[in-house]
Amino acid sequence: xxxxxxxxxxxxxxxxxxxxxxxxxxxxxxxxxxxxxxxxxxxxxxxxxxxxxxxxxxxxxxxxxxxxxxxxxxxxxxxxxxxxxxxxxxxxxxxxxxxxxxxxxxxxxxxxxxxxxxxxxxxxxxxxxxxxxxxxxxxxxxxxxxxxxxxxxxxxxxxxxxxxxxxxxxxxxxxxxxxxxxxxxxxxxxxxxxxxxxxxxxxxxxxx
Numbered sequence: 001x002x003x004x005x006x007x008x009x010x011x012x013x014x015x016x017x018x019x020x021x022x023x024x025x026x027x028x029x030x031x032x033x034x035x036x037x038x039x040x041x042x043x044x045x046x047x048x049x050x051x052x053x054x055x056x057x058x059x060x061x062x063x064x065x066x067x068x069x070x071x072x073x074x075x076x077x078x079x080x081x082x083x084x085x086x087x088x089x090x091x092x093x094x095x096x097x098x099x100x101x102x103x104x105x106x107x108x109x110x111x112x113x114x115x116x117x118x119x120x121x122x123x124x125x126x127x128x129x130x131x132x133x134x135x136x137x138x139x140x141x142x143x144x145x146x147x148x149x150x151x152x153x154x155x156x157x158x159x160x161x162x163x164x165x166x167x168x169x170x171x172x173x174x175x176x177x178x179x180x181x182x183x184x185x186x187x188x189x190x191x192x193x194x195x196x197x198x199x200x201x202x203x204x205x206x207x208x
Contacts, residue, residue, distance in 0.1 A: 025184040026193060027112060028052065029206070032178045040174065051192045052185060058195060060169035062202040063181075066096055067163055068142060071124060076102040078121040079146065080113045080208055081155050089155045092117065093207035094144075096165040106148045113208065120153050122146030162207035169200055179205040 030044040038054045071077060076097045081089040092113065097104055104121060111119035125145045142157045157163075174180070179201040185193040199206050 024187070026182075026187055028180070028182040028185050028193070028195075029208075030180060032174060032176055032180060034176060035174055042180065052182065053192060053194050054198065055194060055196045058171075059197045060171050060173060061197065061199050062167040062169035062173065063095070063164050063199050063204060063206045064167050064202050065163070065204045066165040068157065070096055070163070070165065071144065071157075073124055075124045076104075076122070077124060077144075077146065078105065078119060078208075079144075079155050079157075080111055081118050081120060081153075082114070083116055083118075084156075089118070089153065091155050091157045091161040093162040093164065094157060095208060096163070097121075098166055101166070108146075108148060108151060108153055119208075120146050120148065120155065122148035122153070125152070162204070164204060164207060166199075167202070169198075169202070173200045173202065174198065181206040181208055 028042060028044060028050060030042045030050070032040055033043050033049070034041040038056070038058070040052045040054065042050045042052055044050055071094060076099075077094050078097065079094045080092040082092060084090050105119070106121050108118060108120040108122075111117045113119075123146065125147045143154055144157060145152055145154050181199045182195045182197070183199070184197070185195040187193050
């Protein structure tokens with residue numbers, strides 16, 4: 001009887017773990033290889049071939065190029081950053097949120113762009129004197145301070161930092177060769193994925 005109870009308990013744990021794994025959001029970065037109605041075949045940056053089905057009401061958002069001048073005091077932005085030997089943080093990219101998305105993912109946390117990278121979403125605050133509102137201009141670039149609930153973080157923006165923003169997208173942009181990033185796909189029991197939002201590069205690869 002005890003053995004049966006233990007076996008049943010193990011099966012229950014495995015079932016819960018499996019269901020949890022299926023429900024855990026999956027981030028997808030890659031290139032569309034094929035479109036078939038609402039279904040996409042995507043080659044991920046890791047080299048996997050993924051089948052992704054878009055929901056009927058899926059939202060397509062374009063990632064478009066922006067500039068340092070578009071980052072102003074009070075802007076709500078997100079930044080993927082890497083730690084530097086001197087303890088500072090250097091931005092790989094900065095994405096500027098439209099006002100309607102203010103507050104999205106606010107905070108500072110580890111990110112899976114690459115080992116040790118972080119994602120910080122917050123409001124740009126002015127720091128000392130600056131040539132640009134909301135940032136301090138330095139010889140090698142610009143240092144912006146992002147304020148979020150519970151803290152602040154200084155991030156250096158260099159000439160190599162990719163700066164982008166969001167614009168309304170169209171499903172016509174989802175075609176072979178398009179670079180995409182899906183932040184929250186859901187894995188199904190058959191191994192396929194579903195998504196309600198796709199970010200697609202418009203003239204620029206999504207740098208996040």
